[in-house]
Amino acid sequence: xxxxxxxxxxxxxxxxxxxxxxxxxxxxxxxxxxxxxxxxxxxxxxxxxxxxxxxxxxxxxxxxxxxxxxxxxxxxxxxxxxxxxxxxxxxxxxxxxxxxxxxxxxxxxxxxxxxxxxxxxxxxxxxxxxxxxxxxxxxxxxxxxxxxxxxxxxxxxxxxxxxxxxxxxxxxxxxxxxxxxxxxxxxxxxxxxxxxxxxxxxxxxxxxxxxxxxxxxxxxxxxxxxxxxxxxxxxxxxxxxxxxxxxxxxxxxxxxxxxxxxxxxxxxxxxxxxxxxxxxxxxxxxxxxxxxxxxxxxxxxxxxxxxxxxxxxxxxxxxxxxxxxxxxxx
Numbered sequence: 541x542x543x544x545x546x547x548x549x550x551x552x553x554x555x556x557x558x559x560x561x562x563x564x565x566x567x568x569x570x571x572x573x574x575x576x577x578x579x580x581x582x583x584x585x586x587x588x589x590x591x592x593x594x595x596x597x598x599x600x601x602x603x604x605x606x607x608x609x610x611x612x613x614x615x616x617x618x619x620x621x622x623x624x625x626x627x628x629x630x631x632x633x634x635x636x637x638x639x640x641x642x643x644x645x646x647x648x649x650x651x652x653x654x655x656x657x658x659x660x661x662x663x664x665x666x667x668x669x670x671x672x673x674x675x676x677x678x679x680x681x682x683x684x685x686x687x688x689x690x691x692x693x694x695x696x697x698x699x700x701x702x703x704x705x706x707x708x709x710x711x712x713x714x715x716x717x718x719x720x721x722x723x724x725x726x727x728x729x730x731x732x733x734x735x736x737x738x739x740x741x742x743x744x745x746x747x748x749x750x751x752x753x754x755x756x757x758x759x760x761x762x763x764x765x766x767x768x769x770x771x772x773x774x775x776x777x778x779x780x781x782x783x784x785x786x787x788x789x790x791x792x793x794x795x796x797x798x799x800x801x802x803x804x805x806x807x808x809x810x811x812x813x814x815x816x817x818x819x820x821x822x823x824x825x826x827x828x829x830x831x832x833x834x835x836x837x838x839x840x841x842x843x844x845x846x847x848x849x850x851x852x853x854x855x856x857x858x859x860x861x862x863x864x865x866x867x868x869x870x
Contacts, residue, residue: 549652549653550653550654550655550656551628551630551653551654551655551656552655552656552657553577553578553579553628553655553656553657553658554571554576554578554657554658555571555576555577555578555579555657555658555659555660555661555848555851555855556578556579556580556581556645556647556657556660556661557571557578557579557580557581557627557660557662557663558581558647558660558661558662558663558664559580559581559582559589559662559664559825559827560580560581560582560584560587560588560589560629560631561582561588561589561591561663561664561665561825562589562591562614562615562618562825562837562840562841563663563665563825563837563840563841563843563844564580564582564589564661564663564664564825564844565580565587565588565615565618565619565621565622566618566621566622566840566841566844566845567661567663567824567844567847567848568580568622568627569618569621569622569624569625570844570845570848570849571625571627571848572622572625572626572627573863573866574848574849574852574859576625576848576852576855578625578627578628579627579628579629579630579657580622580627580628580629580630581630581633581635581647581649582629582630582631582632582633583632583633583634583635583668584631585631585632586631587615587619587622587629587631588612588615588618588619589665590665590666591612591614591615592612592615593688593690594688594690594708595611595688595689595711596610596611596612596615596690596691597611597612597690597691597692597715598610598611598711598712598715599611599711600614600837602836602837602838603837603838604838614837630649633649633651633653634649634650634794634795635647635648635649635650635795635796636648636650636795637795637799638660638796638800638818638821640660640818640819640820640821641819641820642819642820644656644657644658645657645658645659645660645819645821647660658820658851658854658855659820659821659822659851659855660820660822661822661824661844661848662796662801662808662816662821662822662827663824663825663827663840663844664793664825664827665826665827666789666791666806666826667791667792667793667794667806668791668792668794670789670790670792671687671688671785671788671789671790672785672787672788672789673787674703674755674783674785676754676755676756676757676758676768677755677783677785680764680783683760683762683763683764684758684760684763684764684780684781684782684783685758685764685782685784685785686782686783686784686785687784687785687786689712689715689716689784692715692716692719694782695716695719695720695782696719696720697719697720697721698720698721698781698782699720699721699722699778699779699780699781700716700720700721700723700724700781700782700783700784701723701725701726701755701767701769701778701780701782701783702716702723702724702725702783702784703725703726703755703783703786703787704725704726704727704785704786704787704788705727705729705731705732705733705734706732706733706734706788707733707734707735707738708786708788709725709727709784709786710725710732710734710735710738710739710742711734711738712786713725713742713745713747714738714741714742714745714747716784717742717745717746717747720782722746722748722779723746723747723748724747724748724749724750724769724778724780725742725747725748725749725750726754726755726769727749727751727753728751728752728753728754729751729752730751730752750769750771752771752772753769753770753771754769755768755770756768756769756770757775758780758783759777763781764780764781764782764783765779765780765781766779766780767780767783791806793806799818800818801816801818801821802816802817804829805829807826807827807828807833808823808827808828808829809828809829810822810824810828810829810830811830812830812846813847814828814843814846814847815850820851820854822847822850822851823847824840824844824846825840825844826840828843849861849862849863
């Protein structure tokens, strides 16, 4: 992926994008297509946002034109596409302040540097995220317990316990099943939050689903060897060299909450042009909120194009909202 550039004391650009996930990367490409200079800021040290941090091996099935694409491969393609815009990547840095006027917008970073731009596009997804803890796993992270699965290789030939009842838990269970010695999925309720089709795939596999259950103790020295699973008050011991605690995550908008944006349930309210309530500030992707909003990567791509095209007119009033199709050439 693109290396992090040295932080300039002050950077001037046309469009600054906050968030380097799929929507942010596509926004960078589209800004380049519009002939705009672009900078991309992200608090994570790598491009790709949640996909790179949490789901690089996950099969993504709902991106148009890709019946089945791994998360890391989708990100790689988006990075290659975005790099045609020659963006300035400011990675591993957090945007802490925003000042926007009718003339200019200024982003302040945690390292003291600033970025001034003609417009701002917020594509920060769910903001900063951290995994929900598994009480029994306290002190075991890195010794057999993980909250995300960036690579399947460490799980080959192991007895794996996956904890959770959502999409992530079921996705990882079905992906780990062919390579692990065994996979046990533990959930405290009989009902699941995961997509019904994924649940049926797991039920049809060799994954052992244990409901009304909790992982109450982990054992081993120095690394994990066993998991104690308690079902309706009765404890059983199972071999486990790996536990994936897929209990979801806590999202936090962080400093963005203080920027004066109109927020609704931790999301930024936008209009049909992806404008926020602040001048020269737009938003796209999962972070946005409006009537009928659907949170899919595919939707974020469309919102990115809408936001960039409308931002282009704010940056240069002589520009047109719709520039024509990229396939038409120059």
